[in-house]
Amino acid sequence: MKKFVLAFTIGTVLLAGNETVAQSDLMQSYTERRQLMFDMQAALWPMFEIKNGESAKLSEAAEGARALSEALSKAVTLFPAGTAKGEIPYTRAKPEIWSDAAGFEAAAEALKVAAASVQQAADAGDSEAFNVRFAALIEACTGCHDLKPSGGGKYRHPLH
Numbered sequence: 001m002k003k004f005v006l007a008f009t010i011g012t013v014l015l016a017g018n019e020t021v022a023q024s025d026l027m028q029s030y031t032e033r034r035q036l037m038f039d040m041q042a043a044l045w046p047m048f049e050i051k052n053g054e055s056a057k058l059s060e061a062a063e064g065a066r067a068l069s070e071a072l073s074k075a076v077t078l079f080p081a082g083t084a085k086g087e088i089p090y091t092r093a094k095p096e097i098w099s100d101a102a103g104f105e106a107a108a109e110a111l112k113v114a115a116a117s118v119q120q121a122a123d124a125g126d127s128e129a130f131n132v133r134f135a136a137l138i139e140a141c142t143g144c145h146d147l148k149p150s151g152g153g154k155y156r157h158p159l160h
Contacts, residue, residue, distance in 0.1 A: 023088070033078035058122040058123075065118040079104075084097065092156045103154075104155055107154075121133050
């Protein structure tokens with residue numbers, strides 16, 4: 001009987017340890033995607049400055065669009081199952097990310113395409129095309145969530 005109790009205790013500890021590691025991996029994904037979202041937001045600032053007439057540096061906007069596109073390629077990989085609101089702390093991800101995975105991936109792809117289009121206009125030095133394409137980029141952003149940091153959206157819960 002002592003051997004059974006010892007084996008059961010060891011097995012329980014090992015399973016609990018694996019669950020902790022799995023939870024830690026999920027939190028790591030969340031932490032990485034949160035940082036990536038901040039990086040994507042920072043990449044948008046030079047574009048907003050042009051839109052608002054505060055800058056004419058299309059080369060900075062092109063670099064921001066390029067960085068945004070690259071970040072998006074990684075961002076979609078940082079939403080593993082188990083990282084929705086209520087499953088891990090802090091996240092605002094809605095379950096629709098996984099229940100509508102095709103829609104979520106399509107929204108991310110639309111954003112990548114819009115970023116590439118903005119980059120192309122900025123690289124060409126075409127400020128008129130840039131403004132039109134930047135509006136489309138912002139529309140693609142709001143396909144997932146509001147632009148307000150506290151806002152929600154199709155794939156993000158609002159802050160309460």
